Amino acid sequence: xxxxxxxxxxxxxxxxxxxxxxxxxxxxxxxxxxxxxxxxxxxxxxxxxxxxxxxxxxxxxxxxxxxxxxxxxxxxxxxxxxxxxxxxxxxxxxxxxxxxxxxxxxxxxxxxxxxxxxxxxxxxxxxxxxxxxxxxxxxxxxxxxxxxxxxxxxxxxxxxxxxxxxxxxxxxxxxxxxxxxxxxxxxxxxxxxxxxxxxxxxx
Numbered sequence: 001x002x003x004x005x006x007x008x009x010x011x012x013x014x015x016x017x018x019x020x021x022x023x024x025x026x027x028x029x030x031x032x033x034x035x036x037x038x039x040x041x042x043x044x045x046x047x048x049x050x051x052x053x054x055x056x057x058x059x060x061x062x063x064x065x066x067x068x069x070x071x072x073x074x075x076x077x078x079x080x081x082x083x084x085x086x087x088x089x090x091x092x093x094x095x096x097x098x099x100x101x102x103x104x105x106x107x108x109x110x111x112x113x114x115x116x117x118x119x120x121x122x123x124x125x126x127x128x129x130x131x132x133x134x135x136x137x138x139x140x141x142x143x144x145x146x147x148x149x150x151x152x153x154x155x156x157x158x159x160x161x162x163x164x165x166x167x168x169x170x171x172x173x174x175x176x177x178x179x180x181x182x183x184x185x186x187x188x189x190x191x192x193x194x195x196x197x198x199x200x201x202x203x
Contacts, residue, residue, distance in 0.1 A: 006055055010153075010175055011183045013048045017041045020184070022194055029129045034197050037154060037177075039125040040078045056082065056153060057089050059174050060121075064149070070118040071095055071145070073110075075136050079124035082153065086123055095120075097136040109139035116144025127152045127171060130160030137169055154180065157202040178202050 014020050018041065025036040043049045060066075074083030074096040087094035095112025114120070120140050122133055127150070137147040148169060155161070155173040164171050181198040184190045190198075 075124040083123035122150040127160035130163040
């Protein structure tokens with residue numbers, strides 16, 4: 001499928017699931033934003049979720065040498081359903097990182113089987129500053145995993161690429177927020193003022 005068609009399809013899914021909202025929101029990074037993209041709602045729409053997973057799977061198989069990936073790691077909490085299904089579809093072992101250290105049992109930050117030297121692909125639903133992805137990479141590296149790539153459905157383009165690159169991690173994405181916003185505007189999902197709000201947030 002042509003890239004333009006895929007972008008439009010994702011934007012229509014964002015519209016169908018009411019994933020885009022405008023207002024005053026505080027992100028997990030602590031920063032405030034005048035708009036919010038809630039991709040957590042997508043798994044509640046089975047047809048939309050299946051199509052998103054098709055697109056993410058196709059993008060990964062196009063961009064990566066699958067044989068060079070040993071494990072797929074999900075980023076809590078919103079990234080875990082996407083990462084788990086990708087691991088299942090690609091027949092890769094799945095693991096996930098905890099937001100905080102588990103203070104009982106094995107007291108681990110990484111759950112699942114991780115062998116030192118494993119090449120791990122980080123997967124999240126979206127990236128803003130890259131802080132959550134970087135925390136996960138730090139936890140996995142501390143247990144001997146190798147992390148050089150991260151993959152998201154949507155990049156809000158607010159510094160994640162640069163922050164991750166500074167730590168030796170390349171951010172891959174299906175779609176950037178600028179392109180998404182322009183397509184949402186062309187589809188009359190958002191108006192010119194809302195388009196301007198989103199574009200002003202992009203670095």
